Amino acid sequence: MTEKTVSRDRRSPKELTLTKKKPGDDTRLPPLDWARGHGPITGALSATTGAAAVALLGTATGMPEGWPLVIGAAGAIGHGIGHSVRRKLTVRSVVARAASWLVAGGWTTWAMAHGPLSWAAAGSLAALGVGTWAAASHTAAWEEIAEEERFSAAAQAASAELDTKRRVIAREWQDRIKRVATVDVKVIAVEFWETGAGYSLEAELPGGGVTWDRIGARSRALASDARLPLGCTVRVEEGEAQGLVVLDVMTKNIMREERLYPEDYSPLSLLTGIPWGLRPTGEEIAVFLREACALILGPPGSGKSTFMDVIIAGFARCVDVVTWVIDLKQGAVGIPWVTPWLEARGLIEPDDPDDKAPDGTKPGIDWLASTPKEAIRMLKAALRINRARQLHYQKLMRKMDTTLLPISPDLPQIEILIDEGAEILAHANNRREPEKRELAELIREGMRTTRAMGIRKVLTAVDGNVSTIGDTVVKRFSPVSAALTSGENSGHNVAKLFPRARIDTSQLNEKGAGIIADSGADGFAATEFKGWKSQPSMVRKVVLATNGRRIELDDISAQAAGDDYRDRWSPERAGWLVVAANAARLGEVPDGGEETAAPATTTAVLDPAEPPAAPDTRRRKSLGLSYEQKGTEDPDVLAAQFMAEIDKRFGTTEEPQRPSGQPQPDNDGDGDDNGKGRRTRSLGLSYERNTAEPSPPSDTAPAEDTTESTPAPSAEGPDWLPQALEVIEAAGTTGMKVGQIAGLVKRDRKTVRQALQDAVARNQLVYRENGPQSVFLHPDHT
Known part of the structure; x- marks a missing residue:
């Protein structure tokens, strides 16, 4: 009854806020809410005061005595019968409402004929109010009971329908498990996922030493037998007690849906779990990394x-x-x-x-x-x-x-x-x-x-x-x-x-x-x-x-x-971030190898929380570097000035000599370089030049290693070879076959094989011979 009362309160949150008592108003009565409907008490008061007002006004103005009776009959038909039927109220409510209208109309007619200010009129009006209140209270309680019965019947019908569906699924999977896994189980529970993406089954295993692993080994066959959509699987695991098995059956492939990271940036704690993704049920998976x-x-x-x-x-x-x-x-x-x-x-x-x-x-x-x-x-x-x-x-x-x-x-x-x-x-x-x-x-x-x-x-x-x-x-x-x-x-x-x-x-x-x-x-x-x-x-x-x-x-x-x-x-140590970002803004990616330490005059630490200094109208301060603001000057001139400043501050690394006829890299600025170095685009593939790979700065130059090292890759070979070397390195220990490389660089197998064998001779690659499974590998992955 409490939930029903709340559901009938149709006031907006703003109206509810306005009706709350203020601090210090404990001695005042709660304010009247004129938006709420009538209850048994207010309904009876409204009926009696309305009848008395009409009787007094009618007597004073000489209203014909039959008019109140006609109004009461119209109210009984329209509100008492019509409105109650439309709301599907019980017969008790229809009779009580219609009778209230007729009695009120009859009393008004009588009062106008004998005087509304007599003690008889006042007493009969009070009796009329009490009777109306009693009838309204009785019918309201009856309506509550009838409404609960209707809800209960609907819930029972829905539960019966759901139970029927559960029984059908239980019988279906009992037969399927017996047919596919040759295990005679008894399904004791079926639970549908709230997301509608599937359901879970709990079953009892037979005796004789049969374990849940026997069903788990046939999970793929069970999914095939159930004709589940592509991407939907059957996951089998042990239940809460030995001798029980739980099957999670996916009927909707949520894995296929692309879901963005939820726009919920509320605080989390390492101790309460961090969400990393979604289960097939649609629930979040939280990991605990303490x-x-x-x-x-x-x-x-x-x-x-x-x-x-x-x-x-x-x-x-x-x-x-x-x-x-x-x-x-x-x-x-x-x-x-x-x-x-x-x-x-x-x-x-x-x-x-x-x-x-x-x-x-x-x-x-x-x-x-x-x-x-x-x-x-x-x-x-x-x-x-x-x-x-x-x-x-x-x-x-x-x-x-x-x-x-x-x-x-x-x-x-x-x-x-x-x-x-x-x-x-x-x-x-x-x-x-x-x-x-x-x-x-x-x-x-x-x-x-x-x-x-x-x-x-x-x-x-x-x-x-x-x-x-x-x-x-x-x-x-x-x-x-x-x-x-x-x-x-x-x-x-x-x-x-x-x-x-x-x-x-x-x-x-x-x-x-x-x-x-x-x-x-x-x-x-x-x-x-x-x-x-x-x-x-x-x-x-x-x-x-x-x-x-x-x-x-x-x-x-x-x-x-x-x-x-x-x-x-x-x-x-962090200046490389600005160098890379600003160079990319100017359409250039800085070249260079291992960077040297910055001058001692720039050793001040930049506090991440410190507010930035007021910018100069011509130049901005950076992490030990500065760059010109965009203006009306030629972008090529700006790029040259900026690169010269980088060379002056951090030093340069010379580009290796390229064989004659080898094209220069096309530095068009596209691709996600992350400040790595110049990119070359060819045959629809992108790769970084190994010969001039820059890296973020370090405080000292690396110590020279006197131990045996892998020879540096040579610039010799066809123009597509650096791409092939990059792809082979990314393949790791698996390596790549000649046919795979030929398909990537769009060359015939004979040409590709010869170029790769030449690279092996230069120690750029390693050839692992294994008949039809022979592959080329990068030296770092051998």
Whole structure:
């Protein structure tokens, strides 16, 4: 009855607010609400006062005595009968309403004939009011009971229909499981998903030692027998008790739907879970990373980069997480997350002059490393923080009676996201590249030793082969695992991460789709999931929406990290961000190799929260650099001036000599270069020039390695060879066949084979002979 009363209150929120009592008005009566309908009491008062008013007015004006009776009869027919029938009220309500109109009309006629001011008229009018109130109360209660009965009958009918549907599905799947898996089960429950994308079955297994694995092994055959739509699977897992099995049956392929990251940037906490995607049921999958590292596998084209943005967005929304990013591919993953900050400080021009990031915008991530040197600084700082926290927060942990550091906004967890981080571990025994070898050792040490003090890692890799990730350490310390399956037709990533999962991954071929699991104590079994799609505009929105909530590192940790942390945004170490952004704005991408340190006069640290200085009318300050404002001058002249300033400040790297007749790169400015270097477009493919690959600045020049090293690639060969080398390197340990390369570069197999064999002779490639499966590999992947 309470819900019914609320549902009948049709006042707007504004009207409801206006009728609330104000502080100090406890002695006043509640204000009248003239918009509400009549109840039994107000209805009776309205009827009696109306009859008395008509009798007095009629007597004073000489109204014919039969008119009130006619009005009462009209009200009885129109309101008492017609309106009640239209609202489907009960017979009691129809009789009570019609009688009230007739009695009121009859009393008015009598009062006009004998005088409405007599005691007899007043007494009979009071009796009329009490009778009307009693009849209205009785019929109102009766209507409530009748309405509940109607609702109950409708609910019972719907439940009966649903139960009938459940029984049909239960019998159908009992027969199907017996026919396909030769297991005679009894379905005891059927639950439909709220999203309408499928349903779940719970069944009892027969005796005789039959386990749920027997049905799980036939999951694909069950989906085929059920004629499910393409992309829909049957997932089988053990029930809450032994002897029970649960089947999740997808009837609608939500994996095929492209879903953008939800525009909900509300605060999150690492301790309550971070959403990473959607289950087949449409529910969000939340991961808990307080004690867990995570491993993400995804081949090219699987949506891994988009998934990285989703992960960073979740960390940015957390009020107890500080995010560090390592991306040795020129910082491509992290650059969009610091662009609004550069924009707010006036270091780069906004894409939309009318939508500039506001002053006070901070970087969306706390630290970005794009070179091995900077990554080594970051990981060493993390180890120092681990030791400092272990020493200084013992009293706090004793107070909280825990061996784990109590993570909070005042004492945040450090999440280090390393793109292609698992593949760096493959360099653990690589003597030819000491920096990457040291980096691999630091990653493994951090995964082993920093769990209790709140420093965890999220690593990605193309595949899960031991030759790629070095060893199995990363898997042992990564209970949260995900394998993106789009573009991975062999299914070995899923087999490496989830060897016991009985999931048909052949149909999970949409970008962002895959398998995810958490093998921790409070985790979940391997299940299909669909990650959200991110866009550059989403990254910008997350950075601006969470700007006031993103926290800073605690003082103890910041002091332990030292100058490596304090100077992370200094001109010498972060100036490359502005160089790349401004060069791209002028249509140029700066060339150069390993950058040298900036002059000592530019060593001041740029506080991300510090407001930008007032801009000069002619030039803007940057991270140790300046550039001319766009004006009426020739763009070529501006570009030349800017490049000359870069050469003067940071030095240059000479372009290698090209063979005569080889075309110069067509620097048309398109393509996502992320500040890597000049691009050349040919045959519809794009690649970076290996001969002049720039990298973000480091504080010192790399030490010369005296050990044996792979010879640098030669510039010899046809013009399409650099593209082929780039594609073969991206293929990793799998390598590529001659036919695949020939199809990419649109040349005949004989020509391609000869050019690739010449590259092998120059030590640019390695040939793995295996009959029809022979492939060419990059030397780094042998």
